[in-house]
Amino acid sequence: MAGNENTVPQADHLTVFFASQTGNAESISRNIYEQAQERGFKSFHYALNDHAKVDWDKEDCLVFVVSTTGDGDPPDNSTKFWRHLRKLKGVGLTKAKYTILGLGDTNYDNFCQTAKRLDTRLQELGASSFYPRGLADDATGLEETVDPWIKNLWPALAHQVISTPAIHDLPQPHLTSEEEKVVKDIIFKQEQDRKQSASPKLLPKTAPAANGRDPIENTIDDLKNLALTPPAIGYKIDIDFSTMANHANLTALPRVPNANLQIADLEADTVSRIPGSIPAFIQTPSKLLMATVNKVQCLTPSDALKRTIAVEFGFEDDVEYAPGDAFGIWAPNNEALVRGVLSALNVSDTAAMKAVRLHGEGIPSHLQSVQSATLLDIFRYAVDLTSPPKKANIRLYAEHASDLADKQKLMFMASKQGADQFNAFRAQSPTFLDIMHTFPSINIPLARIIETLPPMQPRYYSITSSPMSKNGHRRWSCAFNVVTYDLSGGVHRRGVCTPWLDELAGQVPFGKAVTTGLTTQRLPVFLKPNETRFNLPSDTTKPVIMIGPGTGVAPFMGFLEHRAEQRLIKKRLVNIGSGPRQHLDDHFGDMWLFFGCRHRERDWLFREQMETYKRDGVLTELQLAVSREENVPNSAKYVQDMMRNQGKSIWNLIHKKGATIYVCGDAKGMAKAVHDELVSILVDHGGYEKMAAIMELNTWAQEKRYLRDLV
Numbered sequence: 001m002a003g004n005e006n007t008v009p010q011a012d013h014l015t016v017f018f019a020s021q022t023g024n025a026e027s028i029s030r031n032i033y034e035q036a037q038e039r040g041f042k043s044f045h046y047a048l049n050d051h052a053k054v055d056w057d058k059e060d061c062l063v064f065v066v067s068t069t070g071d072g073d074p075p076d077n078s079t080k081f082w083r084h085l086r087k088l089k090g091v092g093l094t095k096a097k098y099t100i101l102g103l104g105d106t107n108y109d110n111f112c113q114t115a116k117r118l119d120t121r122l123q124e125l126g127a128s129s130f131y132p133r134g135l136a137d138d139a140t141g142l143e144e145t146v147d148p149w150i151k152n153l154w155p156a157l158a159h160q161v162i163s164t165p166a167i168h169d170l171p172q173p174h175l176t177s178e179e180e181k182v183v184k185d186i187i188f189k190q191e192q193d194r195k196q197s198a199s200p201k202l203l204p205k206t207a208p209a210a211n212g213r214d215p216i217e218n219t220i221d222d223l224k225n226l227a228l229t230p231p232a233i234g235y236k237i238d239i240d241f242s243t244m245a246n247h248a249n250l251t252a253l254p255r256v257p258n259a260n261l262q263i264a265d266l267e268a269d270t271v272s273r274i275p276g277s278i279p280a281f282i283q284t285p286s287k288l289l290m291a292t293v294n295k296v297q298c299l300t301p302s303d304a305l306k307r308t309i310a311v312e313f314g315f316e317d318d319v320e321y322a323p324g325d326a327f328g329i330w331a332p333n334n335e336a337l338v339r340g341v342l343s344a345l346n347v348s349d350t351a352a353m354k355a356v357r358l359h360g361e362g363i364p365s366h367l368q369s370v371q372s373a374t375l376l377d378i379f380r381y382a383v384d385l386t387s388p389p390k391k392a393n394i395r396l397y398a399e400h401a402s403d404l405a406d407k408q409k410l411m412f413m414a415s416k417q418g419a420d421q422f423n424a425f426r427a428q429s430p431t432f433l434d435i436m437h438t439f440p441s442i443n444i445p446l447a448r449i450i451e452t453l454p455p456m457q458p459r460y461y462s463i464t465s466s467p468m469s470k471n472g473h474r475r476w477s478c479a480f481n482v483v484t485y486d487l488s489g490g491v492h493r494r495g496v497c498t499p500w501l502d503e504l505a506g507q508v509p510f511g512k513a514v515t516t517g518l519t520t521q522r523l524p525v526f527l528k529p530n531e532t533r534f535n536l537p538s539d540t541t542k543p544v545i546m547i548g549p550g551t552g553v554a555p556f557m558g559f560l561e562h563r564a565e566q567r568l569i570k571k572r573l574v575n576i577g578s579g580p581r582q583h584l585d586d587h588f589g590d591m592w593l594f595f596g597c598r599h600r601e602r603d604w605l606f607r608e609q610m611e612t613y614k615r616d617g618v619l620t621e622l623q624l625a626v627s628r629e630e631n632v633p634n635s636a637k638y639v640q641d642m643m644r645n646q647g648k649s650i651w652n653l654i655h656k657k658g659a660t661i662y663v664c665g666d667a668k669g670m671a672k673a674v675h676d677e678l679v680s681i682l683v684d685h686g687g688y689e690k691m692a693a694i695m696e697l698n699t700w701a702q703e704k705r706y707l708r709d710l711v
């Protein structure tokens with residue numbers, strides 16, 4: 001079968017496209033692509049932004065695997081494609097046959113929006129679907145939909161390319177369990193054979209230097225750093241496997257991803273680095289800036305539930321941006337964790353500092369730019385060591401566990417029968433190191449690990465400053481909660497970026513902003529292209545309603561600073577001008593802010609600034625919701641409660657004055673409650689039927705009068 005030239009004389013074309021933000025759609029689409037190749041298709045695999053590599057109207061079948069991000073938005077590696085799709089006219093894709101696998105999460109309002117939009121648009125353009133769309137839900141487990149969808153894709157394709165002899169020779173997808181086992185064994189054996197011939201060996205302990213220099217000469221600082229950071233050991237994750245014995249047969253085991261990646265040794269001094277020391281393979285969607293840390297302030301006292309800090313970054317070039325924009329930071333994995341992982345994989349410090357190149361047909365897109373980097377940097381910056389594992393990875397680790405008990409447990413967790421144990425394991429947020437520590441007999445080639453770990457993602461923060469303020473084009477401020485928490489059994493967890501930034505910034509205590517003695521290290525930042533237009537209306541007379549509890553208030557602090565600057569300029573102009581004097585407020589619409597905290601004394605972020613803006617007339621109304629204090633005057637528990645109290649005024653601002661509504665913060669709880677409250681306001685004060693109110697909000701969202709920036 002797979003790859004056998006004799007039984008597969010001619011294959012048809014299959015192009016698999018993906019749009020992926022955090023790697024799920026990319027790895028699932030690669031799996032489909034690899035299976036297609038094994039089944040004799042001439043297949044291709046591209047990110048949607050590379051859509052031009054394929055003549056869509058000539059291809060036989062197109063498979064799209066697309067996730068949804070943000071607030072129903074398409075992933076970054078498909079935005080160019082969407083612009084292209086918008087420009088297409090008429091029914092220009094009548095020959096194209098397609099199917100879509102959407103990935104999403106029902107905890108978000110716009111479940112699988114990208115898949116649904118793509119389907120509608122392709123239909124409009126005359127393309128025809130050859131196999132029903134699948135929508136997989138991360139809330140219940142993607143596999144539930146993904147596995148059967150892929151399994152049934154093949155007979156659907158066979159039907160499409162009925163003239164292709166190759167397809168008839170292949171085992172039909174509806175197999176008996178006995179047949180399935182035989183097929184799996186063959187695939188497993190083939191993979192083992194391929195691994196043995198292709199899997200790269202671990203790096204030699206010493207490497208000859210072609211130019212006569214010590215290979216580690218250039219990286220002495222890194223080595224010093226290594227010596228300063230003891231490797232983490234990892235936690236042993238305790239899971240109850242007592243029910244395992246009840247299941248003799250394991251079903252729905254995910255397929256082990258193909259081994260494609262090879263690691264080639266290079267000379268150490270060929271490692272290219274951007275000054276300021278970040279690896280050249282990091283690719284950002286806009287210009288990378290190496291920023292200084294100008295200012296740091298801790299906004300919450302030590303008895304607050306969360307530690308919130310505000311950081312101002314500075315850079316030399318002027319950058320065009322608007323209040324409401326966000327920027328990305330490319331943070332490394334925690335150094336002790338990286339050291340722990342390398343140590344668990346028996347990679348010596350010298351080997352970790354050696355330059356390598358990653359290559360191989362069909363390797364994940366985030367690894368294709370790794371042409372010259374140390375293993376240390378690959379584990380720091382290219383792969384994600386902290387996201388909970390996917391089933392396919394657990395299955396892979398099972399294959400490489402030498403101890404029978406480890407193998408059985410891992411295989412069980414990868415199966416349908418072990419779903420409870422798998423979920424309990426993931427709920428502990430195990431790092432890759434924890435997995436190695438919990439199942440110590442896993443002995444897996446380095447290349448397999450690098451290619452199967454998810455890609456590292458930059459972290460995004462809303463800009464809280466205005467480009468109109470002093471030096472505004474050369475600085476961005478942001479505010480965030482430092483993500484660290486403890487689980488039972490003494491397990492300590494931390495986010496990737498926020499604790500790193502907090503530690504770099506010196507973990508300043510609550511109080512005034514600190515501007516001296518800060519780190520001299522430069523940090524990689526870049527502007528996030530703003531696709532949602534979460535910006536102030538261009539007509540300054542239009543009112544804005546801002547809803548942002550907690551750190552969701554961040555972009556609104558930028559809006560307010562911007563408006564304060566606009567008012568100042570207008571005031572000066574009015575004072576010099578000779579025309580009729582107008583009141584300042586005639587030029588600027590109302591600004592309403594709904595903010596929420598637990599305790600006014602502990603987590604009322606930006607209190608001083610908010611009160612100053614209110615006093616100066618920049619902020620028309622400040623509506624404060626306090627959830628954990630009794631009897632706060634004019635206050636309710638949550639922002640949606642405050643909105644209910646102000647329902648009539650909100651309706652008037654929207655209806656009579658054309659206000660824009662902005663919501664920023666938690667997508668799952670707050671944004672849903674705020675959305676429901678807006679529906680109620682339209683019903684109670686605007687006289688809408690409930691259904692009509694929901695449709696009206698949808699229209700406003702399309703017209704960018706109801707904007708949401710959610711996480």
Ligand SMILES: Cc1cc2nc3c(=O)[nH]c(=O)nc-3n(C[C@H](O)[C@H](O)[C@H](O)COP(=O)(O)O)c2cc1C
Nearest residue numbers: 020021022023024025067068070072104105111112
């Ligand atoms: C910040 C964020 C926003 C998301 N927004 C949505 C959404 O609006 N609708 C949805 O159905 N899923 C949403 N999801 C869920 C993802 O689509 C889902 O986790 C998917 O598996 C990610 O696939 P990817 O790794 O290929 O991007 C969101 C996930 C994140 C992390």
